[in-house]
Amino acid sequence: MVHQTMSTSSNSAASASSRISSMFRVLFLAAIVGMLAACAAPPRYEPPPARVVPPGAPAATLPPADEAGPLPPARVQGKARWVPVRWSDLPGFADDALHEAWNAWIRSCERPSPAHAALCPEVRRLSIGAPEEQRAWLQQRLQPYRIEPLQGGEPLLTGYYEPMLEASRVPTATQQVPLYRPPADLNTRRPWYTRQEIDTSPAARAALRGREIAYVADPLDALSLQIQGSGRVRIAEPDGRVTMARLAYAGSNEQPYRSVGGWLLQQRALTDASWSGIKAWARANPQRTQEMLWSNPRVVFFREEPLSELDAAFGPRGAQGVPLTPGRSIAVEKDSVPYGTPMWLSTPGPLLALNRLVFAQDTGSAIVGAVRADYFVGWGLEAGEIAGRMKQPLALWVLWPR
Template sequence: MPTSSTSASRASSRISSMQRFLGLAAIVAMLAACGTTPLPPLPPVAAPAPAPSAPVVDNEVPLPAPITFGKSRWVPVRWAELPGFNDDPLHEAWNAWLRSCERPMPTIGALCADVRRLSIASAQEQRAWMTRRLQPYRVEPLSGPNEGLLTGYYEPLLDATRQPTATSSVPLYGVPAGLASRRPWYTRQEIDTLPEARAALRGREIAYLADPIDTLGLHIQGSGKLRIAEPDGRQRLVRVAFAGSNEQPYRSVGGWLLQQGAIRDASWPGIKAWAQQNPQRVNEMLWSNPRYVFFREEPLPEGDASAGPRGAQGVPLTAGRSIAVDKDSIPYGAPVWLASPGPLVNLQRLVMAQDTGSAITGAVRADYFVGSGNEAGEVAGRLKQPLRLWVLWPR
């Protein structure tokens, strides 16, 4: 679950929370040589493109040299290696690709004119264009096993108040005064207990939540939506986005509970169940993670209240089609083929690298953005399964 150093965790549109989740679940269920080699140059944008109905014959194209990108090695492969490539409904990923084209890196950005043109094309035309213009590279670590780990994250939707009440007393804070002058800043335990830390945060309260576990979850996810009961009685939907952190290390509370022998199920639902049964030890568990996140309030986009929050690339995330990656292994905005068989979901699909997180490290490592709300949270909290990745890079 990422706590993004730039932005955060996020969602896309759905008919209703449950209907959207069920729809996503159904789709989901169906659903780097040694030395450094420069990234291959992209053909000039002005060059005429072949007709989209003329796919390349993959076996007739010589494979390029492997690429070393940061901490990963990219090994060129044939399109036939990508599991499920012919079955993915690509139009579901195209909106996420269009989002990446809002803030593209130069090499990928040169494809954006075609990406926009093909937004209303058939899946067959989109697939033919991809096989002609892109080369798949299997992502591998510079050393160690090629199989990685997929986890999930989501955008919480929580009830909140502007002022503390008898039932809502856990604050969400904006960036405190003097944060830049003290690095790292106070730990989570010190923020809760030291008068000088509390004084620095006085007047920085954005809203108040009822449950400290939900608050921790919001810190871990990095952003969320709040249904705020305003003093005039109206309810307002707002987003709180990552604005900074105390720069303390992130430590998993689930891992702490496992070390304590307190639980066997370290999923988020399992953690919440333990907290309900052990209220006297909740602070001890919370303080095991010294990292603390500060937020800023953002209005939701006009006409699209369900739009996802911005990831580290700076564009809104798309449920089921955005992933957080280690930016030293896969660049932001890169189209990626993801394959992850598992007991929870079976994923074989096109996704976009649009976010990162402090816990997302390594070449074959991704956090899959599930969506927003409680149902998405249930999936994200339990998603932990094997992963293979292929970067789709311009020829």
Template sequence: MVHHTMPTSTTSASRASSRISSMRRVARWTMAWAIVGTLAGCGGVPQWPDPPGAPNASPVPQPPLQPPLQPPPLAQPAPPASPAPAVPVTASRSRWTPVPWTELVGFDQDPLHEAWNAWLRSCERPPVPLAALCPEVRRLAIGTPEEQRAWMRERLQPWRIEPHSGPAEGLLTAYYEPLFEARRQAGPGFEVPLHALPEGHGRQRPWYSRQEIDTLPQARALLRGREIAWLADPVDALMLQIQGSGRLLVTEADGSRRLVRLAYAGSNDHPYRSVGGWLLQQGAVRDASWPGIKAWVRANPQRVQEMLWSNPRTVFFREEPLSEFDAGFGPRGAQGVALTPGRSIAVDKESVPYGTPVWLASPGPQVALNRLVMAQDTGSAIVGAVRADWFVGWGAQAGEVAGRLKQPLRLWALWPRGLQPPGSIDQASR
């Protein structure tokens, strides 16, 4: 997504009793590590890889073992579910049709505890129609998969998401957080700056283009002193800007090293142009994936600047610290909550409200997926009723998955029973 992380304010998790809060902390630690292991097994996505050239970077420390907890009793059973309406509901960019749970192939096999951590995150800023479910979601965080599945079947109605016209099948892509070696000060081999918002940003729209930033003295003067860090490769900087966030292993002026996150702070308001599309138009490549683009760059170093300038859009960042707990999650998405590797997706907000639990099905060819995910982000390239970008984590192997994943997609929204899905998706997201 431009990608993907849009600027949002930091929010606190919803309050519960002290007992529940303690259980949530245990459950979050446990599920965060379960998610990491599962992604590594099913998608080959590492969650703490060494960046290029990093000498023996340490892994995230495991949380201490906790005694087993018994889930507290749930609240009184919900009233009998109202029958699903028999007609589709039309939103601005999609049509929702009620369907039976049997249409969700693989639902009984999905390890729901992995998705529950993403659901807990959504409950930090839930949309109004879904907020009433959050106390039960929190209680079920330490429930069994069977209890979670039974609760979902009782409380939620699946709705197949389709476009108003045309094929019902859409497109699934993936995104990630790049992880690069960086320097706090410019020096030999590290001469590509990453900038914070320039002074007076917003008074001139659009701001200077990428080429103008590189060539006009007045643009460069406005960015002087706004350098957050310096990279070795301008293509890596472009990758960070396209993804919208990333992680840097920064060497400070005193030689110490620390891991930080760069989050999206704003852009120059120019349209995004795909460098892969530009290379295809030039007849320079047949493979416009990121691995294909990097292969072309290695073979054509004299044309790299021309390729970079084909995309006039540039992105500015803000630096955020990474605690041990935060390091197990991605950046904050457009919903304002941290993304969960393998269980968060970016959607078209005119089709699916933020915070909606979604059943995602994609047959491959890269990765076969049938799983519960949460709609927690968006991006300028994510447009259409059946369109999703799957957050796969961070680092080089995650980048390989994200760089190549492009495959068919079907989506089902899981909406509270007895509530009509919104005709205006924007209203549901508030």
């Protein structure tokens, strides 16, 4: 999956998804009050002091025996410097529910990085381990490195999600906005036609004729699907059946991505550049909606995939090639962090305060910088509201085999 910005049973996966959905309902209600505008620049984040283990604490909470030993040298990876640190430097390490992240790790082991492949048999065995065992194993087998940028750049965490849309296999009186498969000549013309040309050029329209997958009612919903790179659709078939499917990223016109929220801010048309703010502006200004859409020349094409019960418990496949796990998968700059790498993420909010184990399983054209991540929130309206408003400071650590 390229966007602009495992359990061993389906029952346990669905249970995890249910818990995540409940959490997001609570977080969503709390987040709407006093929300900072999405365009505000986040302050530089200094991680909180490490948690101090009190005398007499259980042995499972103590650092491993070699915590006081010499640290390995720093490493350079892409645009990042990896600086070795102690486990005690990771904020909230003793408090994360690691078992909730283990499904994402097992997914990563379907296509592991060469550096982490040897750990996968142990990862699978520990999927039923106690939290103390999982935590102790991490400390014994992995070395944390704090990520620092080599070329500056503001640390930033944003969010993304998977939209859920109603669609029709054929155009109707209310559903007339097409979602396309890649045109046959996509690789012979680079870049391909812009969004405006697709809407107005006879040649572009001819090239896309017969490539329609389904039709939705709102052009902003279609744009959201393209920005996120994937989505779930409930397609009404001509014979009355309903098909549940995932539309996955299959290519783009290779035009530059331009934020419609940024365009509206430049026009001084609004001050709330969240997705809900953009949709509210479009409803109030239908005569300018097309102009706003054309401000983003980039168009994404899709392929249709069946959506089984097990598939529905996870997100789309990220750039690593494995399904994303809500709350535990992130998109990173691939040159600075290899796909499949376990990482520690820390952010103080204001939308979500997080200290947790996550996995580098995706990337995106807007993910530029060593300390930059896009947090996969999940799917549906509530996840979309959170993802659309998430813009907050960030600290990241790579967890690398010793």
